[in-house]
Amino acid sequence: MTSSMTIERLRSLSGIKPTGQPHWGNYFGMIRPALELAVDHQAMYFIADYHALTSVKDPKALRQDSLGIAATMLACGLDPAQTLLWRQSDVPQVLELTWVLSCATSLGLLERAHSVKDARSKDKDLNHGVYTYPVLMAADILLYDTDVVPVGRDQRQHLEMARDMATFVNVAWLGHAAGGTVDDNARWDNKSLKLPRALVRAEVAVVPGLDGQKMSKSYGNSIAVFAPAKELKQRVMAIVTDSAPLELPKNPDTCNVFALYKLFATADQLGQLRANYAGGNYGYGHAKLALLALAEAHFAPLRERYQQLIAKPDDLEDILRDGAQRARAIAAPVVDRIRSAVGLPAHPQWPA
Numbered sequence: 001m002t003s004s005m006t007i008e009r010l011r012s013l014s015g016i017k018p019t020g021q022p023h024w025g026n027y028f029g030m031i032r033p034a035l036e037l038a039v040d041h042q043a044m045y046f047i048a049d050y051h052a053l054t055s056v057k058d059p060k061a062l063r064q065d066s067l068g069i070a071a072t073m074l075a076c077g078l079d080p081a082q083t084l085l086w087r088q089s090d091v092p093q094v095l096e097l098t099w100v101l102s103c104a105t106s107l108g109l110l111e112r113a114h115s116v117k118d119a120r121s122k123d124k125d126l127n128h129g130v131y132t133y134p135v136l137m138a139a140d141i142l143l144y145d146t147d148v149v150p151v152g153r154d155q156r157q158h159l160e161m162a163r164d165m166a167t168f169v170n171v172a173w174l175g176h177a178a179g180g181t182v183d184d185n186a187r188w189d190n191k192s193l194k195l196p197r198a199l200v201r202a203e204v205a206v207v208p209g210l211d212g213q214k215m216s217k218s219y220g221n222s223i224a225v226f227a228p229a230k231e232l233k234q235r236v237m238a239i240v241t242d243s244a245p246l247e248l249p250k251n252p253d254t255c256n257v258f259a260l261y262k263l264f265a266t267a268d269q270l271g272q273l274r275a276n277y278a279g280g281n282y283g284y285g286h287a288k289l290a291l292l293a294l295a296e297a298h299f300a301p302l303r304e305r306y307q308q309l310i311a312k313p314d315d316l317e318d319i320l321r322d323g324a325q326r327a328r329a330i331a332a333p334v335v336d337r338i339r340s341a342v343g344l345p346a347h348p349q350w351p352a
Ligand code: ADP
Pocket: 015, 016, 017, 019, 025, 026, 027, 028, 029, 030, 031, 150, 151, 152, 153, 154, 155, 204, 205, 206, 207, 208, 214, 215, 216, 217, 218
């Protein structure tokens, strides 16, 4: 930049759990928007391995999936020279902030979390980690004075909770007026916790899975971003449709294949498919093949890059180590600031 004034870029941060293969919902809902933000934001993305521990009890899988997420982000275009990429657990300061936030979080707030309600209703393991998940997630975000958090719609509530926790800390310990006046980043005072904003893209807020429900690893309805060609075809062919006969016109706006096609198609391609649906004599099998062609063209080069990256785990580790070091340098003064605000002594040595 030639201007004598430095314009501060907003900070964008997000995390993804290493709990299996990333799928189209992760890619369109979070990964791609996050990487697009990296163009004009200070972007920081991490692998949420502490979070994954709530459900993953297989250390080998956790290690492998963590590297898998790193390779995925890089294959999708993350430039590690510009964008920080690290493993959450390499910045232990996050646990310190988690504790302070825990003391600022009522049980009532945690009880309202969708993640807790979901675990209860499905009889999942409701361990303490699941219960306090939103607190750790808030710490992930607040630890880096984050401005925006690109996520899918399912994470919106967690962002609201992070803002509630930050506001509580700012009011209880930093003397901010109750009612929240620190929303405006321009007036942020560099001492308090910054209130983050969720960035949810409407067109990809909820990517549907094969059955039309939200695509999710845990629903068995997902298509992996790097599925090999054969698996990709099987998954696309398994998308659920109604049983309208071939010759009849079909409604694209209620069709799952069409909804997924939209993710890849240009306006012209979408218009053409819409016309094919309206015209009749066009079956869901045809639409699935059209979707498959676009998906394969989109993901094949990324898949190849992913294979090259995952074959070199030491290089991935180097990138993560470097990212963690840079992340710790941002986190350490924030934790020190908050320790001081709440009356704890200056910190002993953090790993630098
Ligand atoms: P999953 O629900 O499959 O376990 P994660 O919780 O790991 O996925 O989600 C990682 C990121 O991807 C989050 O930002 C989440 O909002 C986003 N995401 C997950 N599934 C979808 C989806 N179906 N549509 C849009 N975004 C999604």
